[in-house]
Amino acid sequence: MKLIRFGAAGKEKAGLEWEGKQYDLSAFTADYDSAFLAEGGLEKLAAWWQDNQANCPLIPPGSRLGAPIADPSKIICVGLNYSKHAKESGMEIPKEPVLFFKATTALCGPNDDVMLPRGGDKTDWEVELAVVIGKKASYVEKEDALDYVAGYTLHNDISERGFQLERSGQWVKGKSCDTFAPLGPFIATKDEIANPHDLNLWLKLNDELLQDSNTSDFVFDIPTVVSYISQFMTLLPGDIISTGTPAGVGLGFDPPRYLKAGDVMELGIDGLGVSKQKTIPFSK
16 A cells, blocks of 8 residues: 555645555545554555445545655664765764664655755755654564564655754754655555565756665665664654665765755655655745
């Protein structure tokens, strides 16, 4: 299944993309959130859909898509998880996963505008595969880790490098500005993705292909990452783990290249669709 949320920001409704069409699932559930996943919502939805598909209306054409999960308790990101990206960043390949948080207030829809932050002039792009947790996970063994995954989605881990690297402290400052986490267009449940470790992912800036790689280049695979994180914190249903970006970010160019107002990013991952964001100047 491919779960979508549609409607105005803050008023999204639950939907489903099925065989190229988008359906309104308001009759089944108000939203996709932690409680939905914790209470076996995916299994219940699969059964309900078989009996009710014919009665579900299509969503209005041109409807805005929101982030496909509502109100996750946390967004955990994995840094330097592609060897070539670590090299272009001038950093060593890590011996353990490098973790940092991204504020949940950065979440936005997959095609929403990305606002350049006040005081920043080094805003960068990062196409990433994101993992959505399906049930509470604490001290999970690697061999069991995928049992805790609900599905996968596309994430653009927008980063203000000046805040991240030049303002001391942790990376979270450069990762958490409003609109810095375009997510979606949908969550694909695990059965939709045969092998998450063999997915092409790419990003274009103004139609120029800048990132073009495959998740087979992970330094740490998904079971390792899920298990590792669960040793330090409890993962809750709906939590997002963003698994890192491949080479081709603006920071890695000589000289570096950063986003400016009017730029358009387009990105995608095999089986997880495509998203597109335009950058706009800061405004309150």
